[in-house]
Amino acid sequence: MAPWTRLALVPLLAQAVTATPVPDAASEDAVQLDQRDSVPEGYESPPYYPTPYGGWASDWAEAYEKAQQVVENMTLAEKVNLTTGTGIFMGPCVGQTGSAPRFGIPNLCLQDSPLGIRNTDHNTAFPAGITVGATFNKDLMYARGVGIGQEARGKGVNIQLGPAVGPLGRKPRGGRIWEGFGADPSLQAIGGAQTIKGMQSTGTIATIKHFIGNEQEMYRMSSVLSKGYSSNIDDRTLHELYLWPFAEGVRAGVGSLMTAYNDVNGSACSQNSKLINGILKDELGFQGFVMTDWLGHYTGVGAALSGLDMSMPGDGAVPLFGDSYWGSELSRSILNGSVPVPRLNDMVTRIVATWYKMDQDADYPLPNFSTNTEDETGPLYPGALFSPSGVVNQYVNVQGDHNITARAVAREAxxxxxxxxxxxxxxxxxxxxxxxxxxxxxxxxxxxxxxxxxxxxxxxxxxxxxxxxxxxxxxxxxxxxxxxxxxxxxxxxxxxxxxxxxxxxxxxxxxxxxxxxxxxxxxxxxxxxxxxxxxxxxxxxxxxxxxxxxxxxxxxxxxxxxxxxxxxxxxxxxxxxxxxxxxxxxxxxxxxxxxxxxxxxxxxxxxxxxPRSESDYPDSVSIIDQPFGQIQDTYTEGLYVDYRHFINANITPxxxxxxxxxxTTFNFSNPSMSVVTALDTAYPAAAPARGATPVYNDSIPAASEVAWSSTTFTRIWRYLYPYLDNPESITASDDYPYPDGYTTTPHAEPRAGGGQGGNPALFDTAFSVQVNVKNTGSRPGKAVAQLYVELPSSLGLDTPSLQLRQFEKTTTLVPNQSETLTLEITRKDVSVWDVDAQDWKAPVNGQGIKLWVGNSVADLPILCVVGGDCSFQ
Missing domain, CATH: 3.40.50.1700 (Glycoside hydrolase family 3 C-terminal domain)
Known part of the structure; x- marks a missing residue:
């Protein structure tokens, strides 16, 4: 999330640059947007329309049924209200949506951060994500998530903006790698999923971010002076590295996702139809809602068609001018037909269903703090020229005994x-x-x-x-x-x-x-x-x-x-x-x-x-300092980042x-491996059919639903509303210049999809490895067993020789005490992404797969060969 709750806004002026240069019919005075620089050949982002509907996953069915009953009775103003932030500084939280009070839905409060409740009081400052990753302790990952969720709920935060699993840590100088869990997709995935499960067990909606390729801070955003860089990532690298932790987050049931500021393959993340519609919502089956990063919303219609569901904090190109790409302009887009009504219905349904999914309709607290001030009283809308005042900070103590968890995480790291x-x-x-x-x-x-x-x-x-x-x-x-x-x-x-x-x-x-x-x-x-x-x-x-x-x-x-x-x-x-x-x-x-x-x-x-030297890294992972023109940050190193690169380049770190x-010291003994689900085919079996999705009356609503004349409240200048002057003058048109490739005909279901995170068969346990760990020293301690996969050359692809896929940590073992650890490996863990088939491919019957277990990527004494035995090397 971006930070303009406290800083000057000058660098953000005229931020109207789009990856797909489509005139925005949501505005009466549409601006011709600048063209993007060309991305390298082979890295273009193809169009993917329309947005798949949410609601077909069985464990979300009840929440979507409740949401449907509400959304089908909403006015256009109420629908638009929930998709658009009220504007920067326009409420107690770093971001908040409008409300739908007829249905008991308040302004939804969104607040940072991945390690605690930002800009508040009587909270816990937990260890950062990178510290959590260093514990290699799944229980602590979960417990920290519970603590963050409890504190968010206690402060009245509906949507907590974490965990962060992007950046992955591709660039060692990258500014925000410490917010995630480490420079490995599996470590990030497990840390992120455990955090999500912990947070959402409290009823707080977790937000996985930043989707995707935000690997450096400089030049990440578009402005009048420069264009946000394009992270150019090939399909296989995207799936096997950068998408991996997001897929596990979706599989864990995460309620919301935040897009990154930058482009991917020449298309802005907040309106990249291939990323949001094609990969996230279709292939990965994401059921929650997608939000922008703060002020990372670049167009109105284009973003809506590409799968964006929520604009944060709602402002347009220039914050605090009282305009928005959505808000009243989204109302206009619905009335003139440029945004189809089914798209808006799906946006709102995803948001309301997530609210129901986390039981936030059941006595969930309202915000009792202000991210804008530490004073007890102050303006309710600090960004307004004139604002009513009141109590803004109630100083609610939400710390509980979370200091114990914080200390345990920091200690085990x-x-x-x-x-x-x-x-x-x-x-x-x-x-x-x-x-x-x-x-x-x-x-x-x-x-x-x-x-x-x-x-x-x-x-x-x-x-x-x-x-x-x-x-x-x-x-x-x-x-x-x-x-x-x-x-x-x-x-x-x-x-x-x-x-x-x-x-x-x-x-x-x-x-x-x-x-x-x-x-x-x-x-x-x-x-x-x-x-x-x-x-x-x-x-x-x-x-x-x-x-x-x-x-x-x-x-x-x-x-x-x-x-x-x-x-x-x-x-x-x-x-x-x-x-x-x-x-x-x-x-x-x-x-x-x-x-x-x-x-x-x-x-x-x-x-x-x-490393021993920064020159030991690939040149392509350096920070790019290019102040003019769009940076083309091409991931030429592919899969070879961090330890994968050092091994491949034969460089000893x-x-x-x-x-x-x-x-103390530990001894690994008695390793064994069993086949749990046979890999009798190269590709997983087809996924079961998807469930039904909500059905609505998709006709354009009456213009009177967004007319100012129908409202009775005092308008706050700069606050973002869904209402229009004289909406009856707006007529639908058939000549809107939609993006290339736009269609309303749904794609066939991706063969790699079918469940949250992908085809459910991908997550069948393929192999189970057990190892006995004994404390052979003189002090109590905990040991970590790390499992790395080596895939055979028979797959016909250049693949890193070792890839972390699982880990487990013992309880505290006193001298001479033993514990047996079980490490389970899924089909996906031993698969590669087949670009041609657009599916995950594994060695049939696991032939040639080697599973290495040990203390680090450079200390792996146990080798288990599929079809053979486990032995010490």
């Missing part, structure tokens, strides 16, 4: 990379010297930087709309001081010249690397790490080297948004311990101290690769994906 001479865990009587501002707090005060848009003190999260205010912060300094009295603190990034070092001293050096969303520039970095690169901020490398030159025992603690280079100091003789604590949220100090002093063994694993040490 702590990843031990290096531990020479068993320097860790620290002893309470060790003589410690602590260095770095990252060990302390923000010297300007807690939450003094809007949306965490600075790097001061311990890095708890990146910056931007994916943040939340910290209700409190336990810094590493506090966490360590709570455990030992033998620590001296030097909260500075310049190594003090007067520090003395004895042979028994241990220096603990804190460094970090930050990034965030593009609307804030921090220390020269406009979201992406353009200036800092992959190096530590605030001369962190120099701080480590200075400590290493004086102390014989050094432990480095890293808080980082993503990959960071360690080569300047990692091999220094005195650097004996390295911990990556990721982005821990409010419990930063407690969670770290839990691990530093050995109350818990570290059990985190790296959710991305740590500093630390591989999945790496993580412990204070």
């Amino acid at each position: 702590v990843t031990l990379l290096k531990n020479e001479d068993n320097i860790l865990p620290l002893q309470k009587n060790d003589s410690l010297k602590i260095f770095g501002t990252d060990a302390g707090g923000n010297s300007d005060g807690l939450n003094s930087c809007s949306d965490q848009g600075c790097d001061k003190g311990v890095l708890t999260m990146g910056w931007g709309s994916g943040t939340a205010r910290l209700p409190y912060l336990i810094t590493p300094q506090q966490g360590i001081a709570n455990v030992t009295n033998n620590a001296e603190f030097y909260i500075t990034d310049s190594f003090p010249s007067d520090v003395t070092a004895s042979a028994n001293d241990i220096a603990v050096v804190f460094i970090n690397a930050d990034s965030g969303e593009n609307y804030i520039t921090v220390e020269g970095n406009p979201g992406d790490r353009t200036d800092a690169g992959l190096y530590a901020w605030h001369n962190g490398d120099e701080l480590v080297k200075a400590a290493a030159a004086k102390f014989s025992n050094v432990v480095v603690v890293v808080h980082t948004v993503g990959p960071i280079l360690m080569e300047e100091w990692i091999d220094l003789e005195s650097v004996k311990g390295v911990l990556v604590a990721h982005l821990p949220g409010q419990e930063a100090g407690n969670s770290l101290a839990d691990v530093l002093f050995g109350d818990y063994s570290p059990s985190g694993h790296m959710p991305y690769t740590i 500093r630390y591989p994906f999945g790496h993580g040490l412990s204070y």
Whole structure:
């Protein structure tokens, strides 16, 4: 989501640029939109019309039946109201729809973020997504989702804008990779699905985002000066990497989806008919509703025809001018026939059905906070020239015991990379010297930087709309001081010249690397790490080297948004311990101290690769800085991102994906594999027939339904309404210039579709692998078993040699205790996307498939061969 709740709007002026240059008949003064630059040959986005109807999935049938009974009795104004935001700053939330009070449907409140409730009070600042991914713990992924959902509900948020599974992390300098769960589609998919299930168990509607290809922050949006970049992705790469976590989110029943700002293959994501109509709603069977990112709505009719269901925050090209691509203009489009009535009915039905699906008709709270101010009272519509005032913040405490979950997530994410001479865990009587501002707090005060848009003190999260205010912060300094009295603190990034070092001293050096969303520039970095690169901020490398030159025992603690280079100091003789604590949220100090002093063994694993040099990555994953003309960001590396690339290029990283040490040791034994559902055909069996969808009277409604004269309320200037002056003058026309390829004749059902997430047969368990894990060390701890698939060359496609497909984590095992883990692999997990057949293809009978199990992508001692046995390598 974009962040213009607090910032200047100048860069957004004249944002009327469209991927398919269609004059917008929804406006009486249609503007001829600029043509897009040509995308490379073979990457064009084909048209896909019309939008498939929702409601055919059996587990959504009851919600759609309820929605149908409401929608068929709605006026045109009520329908348009629910599809269009009321405008930026036009309510308590970062976005809100209009309402349909006759049916008990209030203004629906939409609020950030993926890690907590943004811009409010008495909330929890949970660890970021990348931290959650590092836990490799499905139970904690779910529990954090429950906590976020409970807090959203408690604040009256109908639609919480998370989780984020895009970006995937293709670009290591990308500003928002920390909001997702890691640089692997399966890790992202499992993290996203568990979060969705947890959030929606509370009745809060989750929003999976950003769909799709938003892999860098710079030039993501279209403006009068530039056009948002085009992410040019081939069909197979799209399906096997970037779409994978979205498919699992849909399969988990996610209620809403947010489109990205950028183009994909030359067509803007918010009106890309192939992506929304063809892939999301037809192939993946998505039953919920699709919204724009904030101010990422570029045309009226074109977006509606392409499958968009909700415009957020509702404004047109220039915010706060009181106009919209939808709102009254959507009413006009219905009356003049340019948007078919069935399309509007489906939009509204999807929204109302999702509201019913989450039981929000049953005493769901109204918003009790304001994203616009921390004051108790203030204007109800801050964006209006004149606004009524009232109580806007009730300061409802929704934290519950979520600090326990937050601390557990942050603790289990702590990843031990290096531990020479068993320097860790620290002893309470060790003589410690602590260095770095990252060990302390923000010297300007807690939450003094809007949306965490600075790097001061311990890095708890990146910056931007994916943040939340910290209700409190336990810094590493506090966490360590709570455990030992033998620590001296030097909260500075310049190594003090007067520090003395004895042979028994241990220096603990804190460094970090930050990034965030593009609307804030921090220390020269406009979201992406353009200036800092992959190096530590605030001369962190120099701080480590200075400590290493004086102390014989050094432990480095890293808080980082993503990959960071360690080569300047990692091999220094005195650097004996390295911990990556990721982005821990409010419990930063407690969670770290839990691990530093050995109350818990570290059990985190790296959710991305740590390289030796930035040049080890493919050139195509660099940040593109091209201020004029549309950037063509072509994914020439294909499937080879992160560890897939390092293996394929035969480059040994500093630390591989999945790496993580412990204070104890574990032994894997007795591996076995069983066939659960035979792969007796290359392609899955045809999906069962879809159920019925709602049927309506699709005639154009009476113009009087959107006439101002029929209303009796006081108009708020700049508030977005569905009403028109003199709507009776609008007549239907048959000469609207629809996009190339537009049709009202439905496509045949995709052979890869048929259920939520795709053909249900794709998710049949094909193989089950069991492995016994024993704690063979002297301390309690948890182990993670990671399963990677190696597909045979007989499929005839260039495929990464190893791909993570499943993982499981043990409970806490005391010394000599064992636990058997079961890792289940689906048909889809061992399939490739057949571009010609437009279906998922697996080796018949699993012939040639190898399943590798171990501690990281570079440490896989167990090999199970389909048709054979499991053995140790």
